[in-house]
Amino acid sequence: MSEDQSTPIQLNIYDLSQGLAAQLSLPLIGIHLKAIYHTSITVYNTEYFFNSQGIMQVVPLTSHFGKPIEIRSMGETFIPQEIFQEFLQNLDNFKPGLYELFENNCNDFTKICLEFLNDGILDEEISGMSMKVLKSEKGEALRNLMMGFMP
Numbered sequence: 001m002s003e004d005q006s007t008p009i010q011l012n013i014y015d016l017s018q019g020l021a022a023q024l025s026l027p028l029i030g031i032h033l034k035a036i037y038h039t040s041i042t043v044y045n046t047e048y049f050f051n052s053q054g055i056m057q058v059v060p061l062t063s064h065f066g067k068p069i070e071i072r073s074m075g076e077t078f079i080p081q082e083i084f085q086e087f088l089q090n091l092d093n094f095k096p097g098l099y100e101l102f103e104n105n106c107n108d109f110t111k112i113c114l115e116f117l118n119d120g121i122l123d124e125e126i127s128g129m130s131m132k133v134l135k136s137e138k139g140e141a142l143r144n145l146m147m148g149f150m151p
Contacts (some may be wrong), residue, residue: 006076009117010042011110012061013070013126030137037126038065039110041074043117044081048088050109054096055088077117087116102130 015021015035025033040049040063047060061068077084088094094109111127114120133139 004078006078007044007081008076009074009114009120010060011070011072011074011114011120011122012040012042012047012068013072014038014040014065014067015069016065018066029133029139031132033129033133034125035069037107037129039107039122039126040065041110041113041117043077044084048109048113050094050099050106052097052099054098055091055094055109074114074120075118079117084117088113102134105130 013035014037016038017024017036019035021033021036025031038049040047042048042060045060047058047063049056049058049063049065056063091109091112093104098104099106107122107126107129111122114122
């Protein structure tokens, strides 16, 4: 891609609970969540996301997360793929083993990528979900429970 060409950016939104969060979040944690969001971006014909193994790159919409509940157009970028790859390599918070469910997760990664690529914004419902859960009445108990499952 030359500097005067653009490439589209898509936001892929998955519900890790497959609908259960909308049904069970209120009675279980005291707040209503529409979904347990996992997000990724598709740009340069590649889907990028962050998990415990670090920054992952896959053929778009072939990850183990299944089918997105929504795919949003997030505009376009004029940043060449090589520059984006260099940016990714320098993201020290998103190296293998640094994933944290509440404070350094896939949504944090997606938010930073969108800001870099075209000043895009990940909406607060998604980017603020983990803090909303932590601030809930049962948030700290849930954090402690979930940390028991993390390697």
